Amino acid sequence: MHENLTPSAVPLARTYDTSISTATDITLQTNTAFIRVCAIAEGVFLRYQATASSVNFDEYIPADTVQDFLVPKGTTVISVIERAASASVVVIEK
Numbered sequence: 434m435h436e437n438l439t440p441s442a443v444p445l446a447r448t449y450d451t452s453i454s455t456a457t458d459i460t461l462q463t464n465t466a467f468i469r470v471c472a473i474a475e476g477v478f479l480r481y482q483a484t485a486s487s488v489n490f491d492e493y494i495p496a497d498t499v500q501d502f503l504v505p506k507g508t509t510v511i512s513v514i515e516r517a518a519s520a521s522v523v524v525i526e527k
Contacts (some may be wrong), residue, residue, distance in 0.1 A: 444526060446526045448523070449521070449523050450513070456513070459510065467526070469525040470500050470522065471500075471522065475515050475516050477513050477522050478513065478515075479491060481504070485513055490514075496520070
């Protein structure tokens with residue numbers, strides 16, 4: 434069972450991307466402390482502060498799941514890339 438760690442606060446920003454075949458950078462809002470990431474159809478690799486790839490990543494979000502992450506202090510950008518074609522990703526910043 435997945436425990437919801439995301440604080441009940443108004444989102445600072447939302448990103449929905451259906452074209453992450455190449456690494457996509459998302460610049461975080463200044464006060465972002467948490468991110469909630471949903472991988473749709475295929476798994477998604479995520480990396481803090483650098484370009485994500487299937488061999489260089491910090492987090493992996495399996496297909497059709499939601500994961501909550503504390504954003505490391507000082508992080509201003511995250512990068513996401515699909516594991517296989519047809520992945521989409523939703524990122525909610527809080």
